[in-house]
Amino acid sequence: MYSGEHRVLIANRGEIAIRIARACIELNLSFSCVYTEADRHSGHVRFARENGGSKSLYCISSYSDANEIFSVADSCGATAIHPGYGFFAEDFRFARRVAEREKPLIFIGPSWWIIRELGDKINTKRLARSLGVPTIPGSDKPIYNELEAVEFADSLFAFQKEQGFKASAIMVKASAGGGGMGIEEVTDPDEFRSVFRRIRNYSKRQFNDEGVLIEQRIYGFNHLEVQIVSERSGQKHVHFGTRNCSIQSSGNQKRIEVAPGFASEDIHYIFNATSVLDCITSHSLSMAQEVSYDNVGTWEWIVTPRGEPFLMEVNTRIQVENGVSAAISSISGQGKVDIVREQLRLGLGADIGYSQHDISLNGLALEYRIIAENPDRNFAPWVGTIERFGWVAEDWLEVFTQVPTDCEYEIPTEFDPNLALAIVHGDSLEQVRKRGIEFLDGLELRGVDRAGLQLQSNISYLKEKTSIILEF
Amino acid sequence: MLNIKELLEEIKASPYEEVEISVPHTGIVEFSDLKVGDKVTGPTGEWKEKPGTVLAKLTRERNTKSIPAPEKGEIVSIRHDLEGKFVEAGEVLLRIRHFLSKEEVIQLILKKALFLFNAPEKAKYYFTPEIDTKIKGSGERSVKVRDGLELFIVSRMKRETPLNYTGPEGVIYAVYFHNGDNIDGGQPLIGVCPEDQLKHIQDVVTRVQSEWEERD
Known part of the structure; x- marks a missing residue:
């Protein structure tokens, strides 16, 4: 149970490590951070050094080496491990080992059997179908065999032809993938084999599993999410509204997230947007109830231009964009919610202490992912040294970053290229758009690469897309 | 044309390198009974299957890993102050002075004689699955490359x-x-190596093998 005497080992890096460490301080918990040589100058290392006290910082060989994490946990006397997002966050074997090792620890995330159940896209689809939750038509088991895959793909193409689809297309996905990784579209049946092999090889390299999922391609959809929060008992579930994550780079990577999922007061949709949001929220809660979900999680949906929702997957972790939901939420009118803090508190066994009736959602918020990349060259990452990074502070703005603002910072190439997350809050769609542009206009981001070329960033792309957020 | 004689003289002027032995990961360190000036051996055997002198042991999660000498040589410094302590990844335990072997000299010279295809940027590199299979099956010298061939995944x-x-x-x-x-x-x-230069490269290897004297 939550006693306030825990030490939390943060098995992650960058901005999420800082957010978790801050939440630990607010909850009066000790914490320890880890870092690799490539991250020596990351903001999370500095934060731990300045705020963590003794046993708060350890150099490890890799964030992906479980033995390193456990070795540090034992050395620093940790009682719990927070995996953040990525790395071990959705690895049920790791979560099981945390809970069942000789010196057990608390895994700050759902129980391992829930991660196992919902971490696989195919299992999730099976469960969803059994509860009458709509899912995208496609394979209901991972396909390993090429001939079987070709046969299945041919049947989907034939179905689309029979239905009179103008353009036939299917999606090939790594079954164990997530975060938009390992997904390719196939429009020409003759290209299927090479795409299947590529995704299978990719999946083997990245996720150590060759299973491939084949689904029907749905065009022009919006990508929505429902933020669920549950206590350890698995019996009390609440939601913190919906998010719209439709603005993505060419590689299916999110760039702007907005809460709530639709703005029916400001935009006219050809379907009843409120009813769609209610529908996906209610389905997500029913699935959480069914599996006794016991921490934070995100149900990801696609909504077609006609307003039909299909469940895509469940992310059994805290997500990058949790802050955008937190920015519009309050509990019993007590100001903004911190979902990372809630995850920690509930993960350590505290009672939730409020019900859905106590949660109110106010206004709109958007999150910009500020990235050194070239949107005109297929979002190719830019690598170099950040010389200056700064912004104008506002009471409607929060910026989460691992990039120091008072010294130079060389971007490590080993990790996700995100530099910062900026969350902008407003009372209306117009206000949040205006504030978003105001923030981007005032942002100072300069750098140079080894060849002396100036930093490239996605700021102009973010500005352009701000005008169309929440629209179909 | 490569001046082999000049290159060999250059290497002979400084025929050793100092090798830093650091821990590959976290753990508790236990040194072997070694002191400064002791000679250690590197891996031996036809396939280098016999590990070198055990320099220290590192225990993590109840697994003890030996840290063997990667090269033969002489110990020039040891961090005995770390004995029995928990160390972080990358901590340097000791330094070895290693005299270059024939094989290493050949590799040094080959790096000057061959056409080197360099990594264009810092990243993880893989051979494409087809090339990887061929190398694993028949060795790298079975792979012919030409301009424009898709060879790596970055x-x-x-x-x-x-x-x-x-x-x-x-x-x-x-x-x-x-x-x-x-x-x-x-x-x-x-x-x-362009195919027409294979003979020249082989001559370089033969010459180093006959001219380079290995030291303990």
């Missing part, structure tokens, strides 16, 4: 992109990385 910042070989046609004579290694930009990935 993985960086959650993205994978193919990388084509650019350079003279020839066979892969040396591979300088393992699949999935993180390689700095500018570091060589492979050394390619």
Whole structure:
């Protein structure tokens, strides 16, 4: 149970490590951070050094080496491990080992059997179908065999032809993938084999599993999410509204997230947007109830231009964009919610202490992912040294970053290229758009690469897309 | 044309290197009974299957890993103050002075004689699955490369992109990385020998083998 005497080992890096460490301080918990040589100058290392006290910082060989994490946990006397997002966050074997090792620890995330159940896209689809939750038509088991895959793909193409689809297309996905990784579209049946092999090889390299999922391609959809929060008992579930994550780079990577999922007061949709949001929220809660979900999680949906929702997957972790939901939420009118803090508190066994009736959602918020990349060259990452990074502070703005603002910072190439997350809050769609542009206009981001070329960033792309957020 | 004699003289002027032995990961350190000035051996056997002198042991999660000497040589410093302590990844335990072997001198000279195809940027590199299978099955020298051949997969910042070989046609004579290694930009990935120069390269190898005297 939550006693306030825990030490939390943060098995992650960058901005999420800082957010978790801050939440630990607010909850009066000790914490320890880890870092690799490539991250020596990351903001999370500095934060731990300045705020963590003794046993708060350890150099490890890799964030992906479980033995390193456990070795540090034992050395620093940790009682719990927070995996953040990525790395071990959705690895049920790791979560099981945390809970069942000789010196057990608390895994700050759902129980391992829930991660196992919902971490696989195919299992999730099976469960969803059994509860009458709509899912995208496609394979209901991972396909390993090429001939079987070709046969299945041919049947989907034939179905689309029979239905009179103008353009036939299917999606090939790594079954164990997530975060938009390992997904390719196939429009020409003759290209299927090479795409299947590529995704299978990719999946083997990245996720150590060759299973491939084949689904029907749905065009022009919006990508929505429902933020669920549950206590350890698995019996009390609440939601913190919906998010719209439709603005993505060419590689299916999110760039702007907005809460709530639709703005029916400001935009006219050809379907009843409120009813769609209610529908996906209610389905997500029913699935959480069914599996006794016991921490934070995100149900990801696609909504077609006609307003039909299909469940895509469940992310059994805290997500990058949790802050955008937190920015519009309050509990019993007590100001903004911190979902990372809630995850920690509930993960350590505290009672939730409020019900859905106590949660109110106010206004709109958007999150910009500020990235050194070239949107005109297929979002190719830019690598170099950040010389200056700064912004104008506002009471409607929060910026989460691992990039120091008072010294130079060389971007490590080993990790996700995100530099910062900026969350902008407003009372209306117009206000949040205006504030978003105001923030981007005032942002100072300069750098140079080894060849002396100036930093490239996605700021102009973010500005352009701000005008169309929440629209179909 | 490569001046082998000049290169050999240059290497002979400084025939050793100092090797830093650091821990590969966290754990508790226990040194072997060694002191400064002691001689250690590197891996031996036809396939280097026999590990070198055990320098220390590192225990993590109830697993003890030996840290063997990667090369033969002489110990020049040891951090005995770390005995029995928990160390972080990368902590340097000791230093060894290592005299270059014939094979290492050959590799040094080959790096000057072969066409080196370098990593264009810091990233993880893999051979494409087809090339990887061929190398595993028949060795790198069975792979012929030509300009424009899709040879590598570059993985960086959650993205994978193919990388084509650019350079003279020839066979892969040396591979300088393992699949999935993180390689700095500018570091060589492979050394390619044009087929008409294979004889010349073989002469270089023979000459080093006859002229270089190995030291303990």
